[in-house]
Amino acid sequence: MSKPLEHDYIGLSEASSMERSSDKLSSSSSCTIVSSEDDKNNVLNFKDTDLCLGLPGLGKDLEDKANGYCHSPMKNFVCGSKRGFSDAIDGSRKWVFSVNGGSEVDLGKNAHLLSPKIGKTGLENNSTQQSCLGGTSMNKEVAPCSPQKSVLEKKTHASAPAAKAQVVGWPPVRSFRKNTMATNLTKNNDDDGKSGSGCLYVKVSMDGAPYLRKVDLRTYSNYMELSSALEKMFSCFTIGQCSSDNLPGRDGLSESHLMDLLHGSEYVLTYEDKDGDWMLGGDVPWEMFIDSCKRLRIMKSSEAIGLAPRAMEKCKNRN
């Protein structure tokens, strides 16, 4: 029995995080039938990004996004959204998905812009909609996924969430051009990243370091390589901290110390993705990571409270 969903800035309180996670997973699993079909055409595979939390203060942005079009329904719903449950039902009709589908069809018949029209188009195309509908027998409090959104996503292939609702096929731009521009935008929007087929430079900042570095993400093939490169880069800044830890003082820094620094309790690797959210590094597959990463930040675990339970646990364990 889940509690009424009054969200704090994170979207969930620590105690119920696991409970909520399981709720989310059960609802998202009923949605994966739909979302997996979309993924073929999507730049990012959002199946893997159902869980995510934002930093404090990002709630407002996420709320705006939640009002509109969203790739990963669960993400926006729980992440830092300050909206109460009632908003989820009334404020945005898009989130309501009654089981018989009838009321939503009636909604906004004359409203050109809102998703019920989109929903109609989506509905006729995707027979798995019904199974998604049926599957969400659980708590209506958790907003069920919007499969018509996912189908819409497949069709329109927009890569940036809009603040307002998107209309199918508007503006009238052919899919080839849409897809091409979506890919181009992720490269060109980022002034930190160098556009081009050969490299993907992103800025790396580290808390406490006086200057930033740049790394070419394409020269690494997994997180391990990236983190060891970062360790080498920023080793000069971490020497001081090392001796203040419980770690025995050493003359030089061995690799394992650096690993501990970054993967242990002291620092976590975070990144800003295309949507402007700060994410914990390491969750998503590498390819997806470099596709969406705009900049990196090596953050002290103590500051990374909003990012992941894992970081918080580590803090607790240390102390």
Next chain:
Amino acid sequence: MDPKRSRNSHESVNSSESTRFPDEVLERVLSLLTSHKDRSSVSLVCKDWYNAERWTRTHVFIGNCYSVSPEIVVGRFPAIRSVTLKGKPRFSDFNLVPENWGADIHQWLVVFAEKYPFLEELRLKRMTVTDESLEFLATSFSYFKAISLMSCDGFSTDGLAAIATHCKNLTELDIQENDMEDNGGGWLSCFPENFTSLEVLNFASQQGDVSFDALEKLVDRCKSLRVLKVDKYVKLEQLHRLLVRAPQLTDLGTGNFQQELTPRQCAELESAFSNCKNLHTLSGLWDATSLYFPVLYSACGRLTFLNLSYAALQSGDLAKLLPHCPNLRRLWVLDTVEDEGLEAIGSSCPLLEELRVFPAAPFDLDINRGVTESGFIAVSRGCPRLHYVLYFCRQMTNAAVATIVQNCPDFTHFRLCIMNPGQRDYLTGEPMDEAFGAVVKTCTKLQRLAISGLLTDLTFEYIGKYAKNLETLSVAFAGSSDWGMQCVLRGCPKLRKLEIRDSPFGNAALLSGLAKYESMRSLWMSACNVTMNACKLLAREKPRLNVEVMKDDETDSQVDKVYVYRTIAGPRRDAPPFVLTL
């Protein structure tokens, strides 16, 4: 190689009333006619002319593949070498037509294989083409030369491999903006070693690597190659190697234009471009910045068509490039160039006839960048010959449009897309009626019009009253009542294609066109106020129209999508379950 035919020779022998050309002379004359509109006119003169025309026609253009059946086509025209077919309604480009709607080429190919063994050319737009169909095509027609696929779907690079393998006389492989599955670039290597006939090669829309080695060798041995458009995975230094092997190119689509080159490589590339003395069309330029534009300067003076719509250039970049391109007739850009970029167009390209400004971020509703009315005005001032425009913007005024058409009264194609649906004149707050009123009043040669912004029935009154040459009209989120659509149906004698979405036109409007639809190619209405009863009535009254309804809700009498078109082939035999032919 002419097919045998029975001659109605006794007809011409017996006739004595009028001087009649012998069949041979008539046919000889008619065989010089290429325009299909002329040929249609000829075929209506009399039976002799009808026959002479049908025996001499070598190219058939079918604007709606369901308006006629392959059997009827082969029955009437025995000597066809070239076929152009268009399939789905245009709104399918914007995902308004569900998948598996139809327009599959295969049945056509089966019939053609039997009756047109000498078929040489096939040009398809918005058709579904499978790899099996491409393979069938490649193996069934030994003289096949040219294939062009635009906005088609259903095939992959495997289909291209079949074409490359089997079509020994291929001159043209033109794959434009399709939904093509990428199963690797190996298809290029399928052209045999002794294959040299290629003249047109366009694979710009491929989403993956091709074997560059194979491409280079192909370009090297095809000395007649005049059109080469590569995909964005071909790098700048590779481009150089292609250009030195094909200086005779008239039409080039580059690959990626962003790569670190040494000064020597730059110089070599520049030299390669200057050797392309016949180059008049340039496209591709993926990820281009102004950094490498200087290599193009020597070729720019000859360019008549420049497609920069895949390069997110800033205004400064464009301002640097355009002074080198004074002979441009056609220019496509992204709205990242902004109004300043358009001003550069106005000042550098006096001969410009066609401008298309595409949106770089069409779905990002928060952005306030892009182009505005002032950029459009600047172009209209500097380019009086402008007659074709496609313009995506986020703000517009009635006064601006009036000024624009005063400067350029010769518009034949005016497609204005104000990206926020139902948006008003941002200065006066009024609807955009007067803007399009000005267009139709001033531009008497207008053939194609796409409208946007907040529009009342007044716009349609203007269109019906003034747009006497209008053939194609696209309507979205516009109008106030049935009256609007009625005005258009009543007033535009040459209207052939009408596509409407999300507008408050209902049954009265639909039925007011009862007498007109048979003179049109097609009507599309989606998200309007049309009900099943009206569609059924239309279908009943007009048996030579196909009235096809796509509904998503079984119980609702409201029709979501209706597609009406004239046909002599009867109802579709391949309609999917969601298409209801009434």
